[in-house]
Amino acid sequence: MVDATAPGCDQVTVYHCDAWVARMSEERDGEVVRANAALLPRAAHTTETVGGARMRYVPVPIPRGEWHMEIARRHDEALRAALGGVPIDAPVVHAHVGLPGGWAALRNARPDARVYVTEHATFLDHVLDTDEARQAYDEVITRSAGFFAVGEAVRGPLLEALPHHKDKIQFIANPVDFGDGAVRTVNHLRRWIYVGGLIQRKGVGLLLEAFATCRAEDPKLTLTMVGAGELLDRLTERAAELGVADAVTFTGAVPPDEALRLMSAHDLLVHPSRMETFGVTVVEALAAGMPVLVTRCGGPEETLAGIEGAAGELIDVTDDPETISAGYRRLRDRFPHGTDIARARAELAACYSYPAVAQEHHRIWFHDSQSAPKQPEWLAGQK
Incomplete structure (x- = not known):
């Protein structure tokens, strides 16, 4: 987000x-x-980061097992200590997630600052599961100059818990780098890739089972799983049990640039998540010119609305790996003539590219004065 929005601003500082x-x-x-x-x-010092912005890193010690309200308090206290008790010197502050980011931002911004918050957390049900946290979240939305959700999967739970904010919670997109170079053409769907956490919610176990089934039908298939998580050992063992260990690569966690490079070297993103508030990797895959096989897990059916068939194949969230296998076969049988990746990519770029998202943020941040100094501060908190 900083990489997208910092260009065009006079000064941007990130408090991480x-x-x-x-x-x-x-x-x-x-x-x-x-x-x-x-x-x-x-100890706090400023370094250079993406988009020409500056960054100050703020460690926040937290005992294991603390809940979201206590975590928010500690973010507030650590940020205040890093600032020496002086408010953030910026007319605009934009916080990452309501708790802890929005809470810390509102308590450390100047009295005259406009504080905005974007929410995209998949664990909102846990954030809002106590009266104290709900009251704090209510205060964050009430006091913010603008509050944004990245999709209905985020806005829905918020409105269920805090229905009186129906008119306050608006939508804003996550940015995706579409680059400016030529996009390659995918001619077959043999090199599968998954990018994300190796955790239960992402459906990675089902993906591995489905891959083994499809590879039995086509021995040329390969699968690269990019990411880290608690299921890595079990997935590695299961790949051996299924006889596909030689066709499955586990890269571990990689930097974002490397993940994008790996996408450009594969043919098909398979993303069988159980729940996504947006699904950035799905849009990134199409930005790289690659079709997608993705579950209807919240965000993807919103971002791909109207271009589902052009972008690839959407499948239901089930506990049956055959749902993934069958989806792959359908996509394979109509690819490439039954898809239109160029069209899907162009429509997504119009909504989610860096220039598109930056324009929307700048309109919101600086709507009241064209002559005011453009000095937004980003407060990045725990995901």
Whole structure:
């Protein structure tokens, strides 16, 4: 988001509040918090980051097991310590997620600053599961100058918990880098790729089972799984049990640029997630010129609305790997003439490219004065 929106602004500073989670006794926790607060004003320094922006890194010590309201308080306290008790010196502050980002932003912004918040968390049900957290989230939305959800999968749970904010919660897109170079042409669908966490919610176990079935029909198929997570060992074992270990590559976690490079070297993104608020990797795959096989898990059916067939194949969320296998066969049998990747890519770029998303943010941030200094501050918190 910073890479997309920083160009065109006079100055952008990112305060990256990063949760340092560890097991600590109550006594040790107090010692760590006091030491961190004492060190932050002296240790915090500004570095260069994407888009010509500056970044200040703010560690936030948190004992393992704390819930969202306490995490938000600690982000607020750590940021205040890093700032030396002085408010963020910017007319516009944009926070990442309501808790903890929005909470910390509102408590550390200037009285005259406009504070905006974008929410995209997939775990909102957990964030809003206590009265205290719901009240805090209510305050964040009420006090913000604008509050945005990246899709209906985010806005729906918020309105269920806080229906009186129906008119306040608007939509805004996540940005995706579409680049400016030529896009390759995919001629077959043999090199599968998955990009994301190796966790239950992403449906990666079902993906591996479906891949083994499809590879039995076509031994030329390969699968690359990009990401890290708690299921890595089990997936590795299962690939061997299924006899496809030689065709499956686990890369582990990679930097974003490397993930995009890997996408451009494959033929098909398979994304069988159980729930997504947006699904950035789905749009990134199409930006790279690659079709997608993706579940109707929330975000993707919104981002691909009207171009489902052109972009690839949407399948239902089920517990049966055959749903993925059958979806692949349908897509394979009509590819490439039954798809239109160029059209899908063009329509997505109009909504989600860096220039499109930046234009919308700049319109919101600086709507009241063309002469005001453009100095938004981004507050990036725990995901």
